Every structure is written in structure tokens, then in C-alpha cells.
Amino acid sequence: MAIGKKLKNINEENNFFYLTLALIGLLIGGAFVQVVGEGAMEHLLQGFTILTFVVCMASLRFDKNWSRFLYTLLGTWVVVSVIKTVLGIKEMDVVMLALTFAFFFGTFKSIARQILFTGHVNTNKVIGSVALFLLLGLMWAIAYLILLEFSPNAFTGMEAISWGQNFSNAAYFSFVTLTTLGYGDISPLTPLAQVVVYLEAIVGVFYMAIVVSSLVSSNIEHQVNKNG
Incomplete structure (x- = not known):
């Protein structure tokens, strides 16, 4: 009941705040599930993921093009997820990861359309730019997990185990790469993995420039229109 009331409080002035909190919660949840038993790990992570999906949909329901x-x-x-749990078909992992990637990509596209190079800049839009950054890291994390499903030796420092156990490691490596920190504890081995990694590093470098220029130009345009 409390969650339902919170979802009803989401509007176009604060939607990106709730969405960003949900994404941060997913990242924290991904790390938290590693301390529980292996049997409950994936179910707990799936719960965090579904909760994130629900908050994202409530936050983006104002964009009719993507809500359906x-x-x-x-x-x-x-x-x-139910089919995998009931029938134990491991190949469903790849399908679940692909659907999760599509969800993050759709969410990213919807937010970008609402905040980049359009309208005046407010706190909600600034927080939305943080959500975009988190979604970039999450999309690449899912891409790494899919890559591990087909190429178990694609990375050093990251074992080919279930995606629920690997989610936190993949997210960690993704954000380290996105911010070009490059600690070196996890690194790509295969040519395809190397391509995916350096593409993320390139996107991370250009993201800041694009977002800053978008917010500045939108604010200038708003001021010009306001002053006539």
C-alpha cells in the first residue's frame, strides 16, 4: 500500500528522482544479494529488478510512445522468468538478459528524448542526466553478462557463473570502464570483449560533453524565449 501511494506521487516534476533512486537501489541490491545463499540469490535479484521496472514505468508513463x-x-x-524457474531451462538466462537490455535501452531513449536539447533546465532534468549515466553503465553490464554466456573466457577476474551472481561484478567493471578508471582487476581477453569495452569507454568520454552542452544550450534557449 505504501509503495502504491509513492508511485501515485510520481509526476513530471519529480519522476527522474524516483527513477534514479530505483536504479541506485538495483545496483545496491545486486551487491547485497551476494551475501545471501546461492539458492535465494537470483530470486532476490529478480525481485529488485522487477521493482526497478515498476518504478521506471511509473516514472515514464508520461511518455506514451514508450509506456506500452x-x-x-x-x-x-x-x-x-517463470518458465526458467519451473522448467529449469538455462537458455532462458540469455532471453532474460536480452529483455533486460531492451528495457534499459528503451528507458534510456525515453529519458534522453525528454531532457536533452529541449525545454528549460530544472533539478528534475539534472537528476535525469544522472539516470541516463546509470542506464549506460547498466546496459553495458548486461552486454558483458550476455557475452559471458557465449564466451566464458571473455574476461579475466570474472568467472562464467550465473548472471545473478555475476551482476554486481559486471556492473562494477562497467562503471569503472565508463568512467575510464581502469583498475585492471577485471580485463577483456577476447577481441569481441575488447571491442565492447573500448566502445563503452568512448561513450563515457563523450557522454559528459553531450549532456553538458545539452543542458547549457537548453537553458540559453529558454532564457532567450522568456526574454522575447
Whole structure:
């Protein structure tokens, strides 16, 4: 009941705040599940993921172009998750990861359309730019997990185990790469993994320039229009 009331409080002035909190919660949850038993780990992470999906959809319901698509993805993800749990089909992991990537990509596209190079800049839009950054890191984390499904030796320092156990490691490596820190504890081995990694590093460098220029130009345009 309390969660339902919170979701109803989400509006176009604070939606990106709730969405960003949900994404941060997913990252923290991904790290937290590693301290619980292996049997409950994936179910707990799936719970965090579904909660994030619900908050994202509530935050983006104002974008009618993507809301139906996001609802469809969530429904399909739940069905695939149930099939995997009941029938024990391991190949469903790849499908679940692909659906999760599509969800993050759709969310990213919807937010970008609402905040980049459009309208005046407010706190909600600034927080939305943080959500975009988090989504970039999450999308690449999912890409690394998919890559590990097909190429178990693609990375050093990251074992080919279930995606639930590997999610936190993949997210850590993704954000380290996105911010070009490069600690070196996890590194790509195969040519395809190397390409995916340096593409993320390139996107990370250009993201800041694009977002800053977008917010500045939008604010200048708003001031010009306001002053006539």
C-alpha cells in the first residue's frame, strides 16, 4: 500500500528522482544479494529488478510512445522468468538478459528524448542526466553478462557463473570502464570483449560533453524565449 501511494506521487516534476533512486537501489541490491545463499540469490535479484521496472514505468508513463512497449517487456520478462524457474531451462538466462537490455535501452531513449536539447533546465532534468549515466553503465553490464554466456573466457577476474551472481561484478567493471578508471582487476581477453569495452569507454568520454552542452544550450534557449 505504501509503495502504491509513492508511485501515485510520481509526476513530471519529480519522476527522474524516483527513477534514479530505483536504479541506485538495483545496483545496491545486486551487491547485497551476494551475501545471501546461492539458492535465494537470483530470486532476490529478480525481485529488485522487477521493482526497478515498476518504478521506471511509473516514472515514464508520461511518455506514451514508450509506456506500452515497456509494459510488454516487463510482462514478457516475468513469463520467461517463470518458465526458467519451473522448467529449469538455462537458455532462458540469455532471453532474460536480452529483455533486460531492451528495457534499459528503451528507458534510456525515453529519458534522453525528454531532457536533452529541449525545454528549460530544472533539478528534475539534472537528476535525469544522472539516470541516463546509470542506464549506460547498466546496459553495458548486461552486454558483458550476455557475452559471458557465449564466451566464458571473455574476461579475466570474472568467472562464467550465473548472471545473478555475476551482476554486481559486471556492473562494477562497467562503471569503472565508463568512467575510464581502469583498475585492471577485471580485463577483456577476447577481441569481441575488447571491442565492447573500448566502445563503452568512448561513450563515457563523450557522454559528459553531450549532456553538458545539452543542458547549457537548453537553458540559453529558454532564457532567450522568456526574454522575447
